[in-house]
Amino acid sequence: MNDLSLFSGDLFAEMDRLRSQLLQAFELSPSIRGPARRYPALNVGSTPESAEIYAFAPGLDPASIEVQVERGVLSISGERPSALPRQGEAATVHMKERFSGKFHRVVTLAEDLDPDAVRATYRDGVLHVSIRRRGEAKPRRINVE
Amino acid sequence: MTMGREERGAAALVPPVDVVEDARGITLYADFPGVPKERLEVRVDGDTVVLEGEMALEIPREMEATHVEVSVPRFRRAFSLSRDLDPEGMSAELKNGVLTLRIRKAGHAMPRRIEVRAE
Numbered sequence: 001m002n003d004l005s006l007f008s009g010d011l012f013a014e015m016d017r018l019r020s021q022l023l024q025a026f027e028l029s030p031s032i033r034g035p036a037r038r039y040p041a042l043n044v045g046s047t048p049e050s051a052e053i054y055a056f057a058p059g060l061d062p063a064s065i066e067v068q069v070e071r072g073v074l075s076i077s078g079e080r081p082s083a084l085p086r087q088g089e090a091a092t093v094h095m096k097e098r099f100s101g102k103f104h105r106v107v108t109l110a111e112d113l114d115p116d117a118v119r120a121t122y123r124d125g126v127l128h129v130s131i132r133r134r135g136e137a138k139p140r141r142i143n144v145e
Numbered sequence: 146m147t148m149g150r151e152e153r154g155a156a157a158l159v160p161p162v163d164v165v166e167d168a169r170g171i172t173l174y175a176d177f178p179g180v181p182k183e184r185l186e187v188r189v190d191g192d193t194v195v196l197e198g199e200m201a202l203e204i205p206r207e208m209e210a211t212h213v214e215v216s217v218p219r220f221r222r223a224f225s226l227s228r229d230l231d232p233e234g235m236s237a238e239l240k241n242g243v244l245t246l247r248i249r250k251a252g253h254a255m256p257r258r259i260e261v262r263a264e
Contacts, residue, residue, distance in 0.1 A: 011151075014174050023246070032204065036213075041214040042212065042214055043213050045205075045208040045210045045211055046209055047205050047209070048207065050205070052204070052205060054179075054202060056178035056215055057242075058241055058243045059176065061241075062241075076215070078153070081172045083243075090168065091165050091167040092165065092167075093163070093164070094166060095162055095164040097161035098163045098232055099161055099173075100245050122241075124177075124179050124180060124241070125177070125179065125241045126178050126179040126202060
């Protein structure tokens with residue numbers, strides 16, 4: 001009858017083991033800059049003409065976002081101000097889940113992207129960076145003689 | 146990508162929030178990146194306030210995703226309101242993907258200082 005005892009030490013050991021297995025499964029080699037849940041979250045896609053990067057970065061002043069392309073790396077950085085009251089104000093913080101502070105994320109770019117053809121727009125809290133491929137790298141049909 | 150009733154049960158992200166209370170009410174800040182005003186819904190259902198939003202991103206038609214951290218284009222989260230809050234006295238503003246929701250305290254719930262007397 002004791003097999004399913006809620007506080008059995010073995011059950012906890014088992015849960016710990018499962019948890020570490022899960023962690024390993026999801027993050028075999030986590031990024032050197034930290035775990036997966038980061039600000040801003042990034043989606044990256046590619047088209048025959050361009051690379052498209054979407055940074056989910058709500059609550060920023062567009063003028064304060066630093067977007068740079070250098071040595072084949074796109075870097076997005078800035079600082080997000082906190083919405084919370086300063087210490088000493090008569091207010092209670094019940095939940096604090098949103099990111100605040102400095103952020104910096106990088107994306108390694110494919111070699112055929114043109115660092116001089118970058119367009120960045122910020123709308124509804126999403127930074128969209130579009131980088132064109134260099135003309136010569138577009139797939140070309142080679143005639144077989 | 147419209148938000149019909151049939152999609153209410155669809156998978157959704159949980160937007161992170163900050164909640165602050167002061168003497169006059171509660172302010173909730175929630176991250177809804179990519180959600181335009183037309184696709185954000187704030188509704189009160191009994192004593193529950195439901196926040197729902199659908200992203201509208203400009204994505205080239207022939208794009209193939211190569212790295213995805215945000216895989217679901219919608220957000221949903223609900224909070225229950227306590228009785229000292231007035232669902233009628235609610236205002237919402239969406240700016241740069243951040244929703245600021247202000248919920249006033251009901252008139253009678255405004256803090257009243259109760260004097261503590263020493264015997």
